[in-house]
Amino acid sequence: MPSKSQLVLPPKHLASCIAGCIVRDTRAVDLSDEERLNYFPGTPLFTATVTLEGQIHLGDAIASVAELRARPAVAKRVFHAPKTMPHTSWNPGPLHALTIAFFPDAWQRLGGNLQGKPSARILPAIDELEKGELATAWPRFWDKMSEVWAQSKSTNGLTDWAGSHRIKDWAFHLFGQVSQTGAGRGLRSTQRRLMRWTGQNRKALTFFAKVEEVHRLSISDSKATAADLAAQAGFADQSHMGRALKRATGFAPAALNRKIATEEAFWCYRLLGDRF
Numbered sequence: 194m195p196s197k198s199q200l201v202l203p204p205k206h207l208a209s210c211i212a213g214c215i216v217r218d219t220r221a222v223d224l225s226d227e228e229r230l231n232y233f234p235g236t237p238l239f240t241a242t243v244t245l246e247g248q249i250h251l252g253d254a255i256a257s258v259a260e261l262r263a264r265p266a267v268a269k270r271v272f273h274a275p276k277t278m279p280h281t282s283w284n285p286g287p288l289h290a291l292t293i294a295f296f297p298d299a300w301q302r303l304g305g306n307l308q309g310k311p312s313a314r315i316l317p318a319i320d321e322l323e324k325g326e327l328a329t330a331w332p333r334f335w336d337k338m339s340e341v342w343a344q345s346k347s348t349n350g351l352t353d354w355a356g357s358h359r360i361k362d363w364a365f366h367l368f369g370q371v372s373q374t375g376a377g378r379g380l381r382s383t384q385r386r387l388m389r390w391t392g393q394n395r396k397a398l399t400f401f402a403k404v405e406e407v408h409r410l411s412i413s414d415s416k417a418t419a420a421d422l423a424a425q426a427g428f429a430d431q432s433h434m435g436r437a438l439k440r441a442t443g444f445a446p447a448a449l450n451r452k453i454a455t456e457e458a459f460w461c462y463r464l465l466g467d468r469f
Contacts, residue, residue, distance in 0.1 A: 196222045196457065198464045201291075204335055208356025210299040210342045212238055212363070215464055216327065220246065220287040226258045229284045230458040234465075235441045237275045237360060237393055237401045239300040239309060240292050243322055244269045247288035252281045255443040270319070274309035275393060279443040291322065296363050297391035302345045307392035314341045359409075361402040368395065403427050404441045407434060411450070412466045419446065 197218040203211040219229070232255070242249070248266040261283035275297065295303070304312025318337035322330045354366050371386040387395055406426040410417060417425075423434035438446050442462075453462045 196224065196460065198460045200464050200467045201331065202358055203356075204339075205356065207335065207338055207342060208358065209354050210296065210303070210338070210356070212294040212296055212360070213358050214291055214293045215461065216289075216291045217460070218289045219284065220289055222287065224457065226283075228457040229286075229288075230258060230261075231282045231284070231461060232443075232452075232459050233276075233280050233282070233461050234404070235275075235277050235279055235401070236294070237277075237297065237364075237391070237398055238294040239275060239297055239305060240273045240294050241311060241315075241319060242267075242271045242273070242290060242292045243319060245289040245291070245323065245327075247284055247286055247290065249288070249290065250283045250285070252283075253278075254281070255279055256281050256283075258283055272305075272309050272311045274307060277397065279441060291327070293319075297393065298367060299342075299345075301390060303341060304345075314345075360398075360405045364398040364402045367391070367398070400437060401441070404437055407438065408462075408466065 197216070199216040199218075201214040201216060202208075203213065217231070244267075249271075250261040250264045251267050251271070252261050252264065261281065262285070266285075295305075297307075301307070304314050315338065318334050318341065321333040321337060324330055324333075357363060367387070367390070371383045371390065384394060387393070387398075391398070403426050407422050407428075410422050410425055419431045419434070423429075423431045426434065428434040428437065435446055438444070438449065442449050444452065449459075449462075453459045453466075
């Protein structure tokens, strides 16, 4: 029986708040220790991970099974600020867990802080995901999140947008907002606003947008050359793209593509490709 990984996108009215959710289910699946590794790229998003069954041993970087086994299992609920570097986790047995990814400005508007501490306002919604089957829990989660998000949006002066599951769309929208909002319109003023809203600067967000764009382009056109991908994604050249991908994922492009295609532990990369 194959493992189950699912990408769950939010309803349209929450697309400016939640980028997406991923579900991992390895119950009743026979996997080796190496296959229970999980590789994740760096991300500019805030995340909430809920373990429904099983355990997660989390590393701050690319780590081996032995290194992760030596770490204690994390709590059933963990919240993380953006991770600029790739990271890994490992499950000692079957797992059923989910991760919700929030856009940084939405995370703060909901009441969370830049260190990753969540607002108590979102906890009742997360409670619903721990009650019964996920198929029936998701609608309840969306309903409660809709209430909290509507209250959050009504108490600020930012222009609403339609939302998108793509980091590039969110980042470019945000760049426009920081340049049009507030008393100062100069470079330093807009940079300070961007840091205040996201905890990250324009260079970092552009980096993640470009890496995402390479992933999208490689999926939409499997015959594109590395040089073509670099040019279309906005990198100076192929070498520049290679360094960026290695920084975000821990692997050179060719090695990463091979692992995504052949190794169970890279299921998250395959799942994120479903967005495109």
